[in-house]
Amino acid sequence: ETGVTQSPTHLIKTRGQQVTLRCSSQSGHNTVSWYQQALGQGPQFIFQYYREEENGRGNFPPRFSGLQFPNYSSELNVNALELDDSALYLCASSSNQEPTDTQYFGPGTRLTVL
Amino acid sequence: KNQVEQSPQSLIILEGKNCTLQCNYTVSPFSNLRWYKQDTGRGPVSLTIMTFSENTKSNGRYTATLDADTKQSSLHITASQLSDSASYICVVTRSFTGGGNKLTFGTGTQLKVEL
Numbered sequence A: 001e002t003g004v005t006q007s008p009t010h011l012i013k014t015r016g017q018q019v020t021l022r023c024s025s026q027s028g029h030n031t032v033s034w035y036q037q038a039l040g041q042g043p044q045f046i047f048q049y050y051r052e053e054e055n056g057r058g059n060f061p062p063r064f065s066g067l068q069f070p071n072y073s074s075e076l077n078v079n080a081l082e083l084d085d086s087a088l089y090l091c092a093s094s095s096n097q098e099p100t101d102t103q104y105f106g107p108g109t110r111l112t113v114l
Numbered sequence B: 001k002n003q004v005e006q007s008p009q010s011l012i013i014l015e016g017k018n019c020t021l022q023c024n025y026t027v028s029p030f031s032n033l034r035w036y037k038q039d040t041g042r043g044p045v046s047l048t049i050m051t052f053s054e055n056t057k058s059n060g061r062y063t064a065t066l067d068a069d070t071k072q073s074s075l076h077i078t079a080s081q082l083s084d085s086a087s088y089i090c091v092v093t094r095s096f097t098g099g100g101n102k103l104t105f106g107t108g109t110q111l112k113v114e115l
Helices: none
Strands: A005-007 A010-013 A019-024 A031-037 A044-050 A053-057 A064-068 A074-078 A087-094 A109-113 B004-007 B010-014 B019-025 B032-038 B045-051 B056-059 B062-067 B072-077 B086-095 B101-105 B109-114
Touching: A005 A087, A010 A019, A019 A087, A019 A109, A031 A074, A044 A064, A044 B101, A074 A087, B004 B086, B010 B019, B019 B032, B019 B086, B019 B109, B032 B062, B032 B072, B045 B056, B045 B062, B045 B072, B072 B086
Parallel strands: A010 A109, B010 B109
Antiparallel strands: A005 A019, A019 A074, A031 A044, A031 A087, A044 A053, A064 A074, A087 A109, B004 B019, B019 B072, B032 B045, B032 B086, B056 B062, B062 B072, B086 B101, B086 B109
């Protein structure tokens, strides 16, 4: 176990709805990254938060947004859900104090959009 | 374009046999390369990490190699076990302005170990 937790484990939504996914980072980690992993694909980088500010973003539309809180936990919000948003959403925490900045992944949230 | 390509896409081997997975990348500037193991429905778990100056790294039965000149890496699994059945993902990291790193993931090699 990495110490990174995510909630909920599974979620079913319908098109057009909004969803919020949550992530608690490993103790001592100040950086959180979010990834979308479609079935049979590698994770795709959504964005990264460092000290409560967005610190890099992948090729995802603005309806994907996030927050990082003072305790370094994080939320991923997706508005106007589309069928293609169905995926495993992974959160990874890391510390820029570590020389290699290894990311530790949570178990993921499986989102299904109907 | 920053890309990470892995081969083969899938692989089936018998328990006890060895296998080698390949990773080619075009990511630049290169910071480090990691191999992750991802069990179905779980988050990836780091196996090895190598920086530019390292050309081999072992973690138990897993041995990774890196050739930074040709931008190739391999993951060798020795004496495979049923529990090795998983997706193995090659991830290359590059740093970007403002701090933090951006990871580029390969699509993974799906390994199945059978009796």
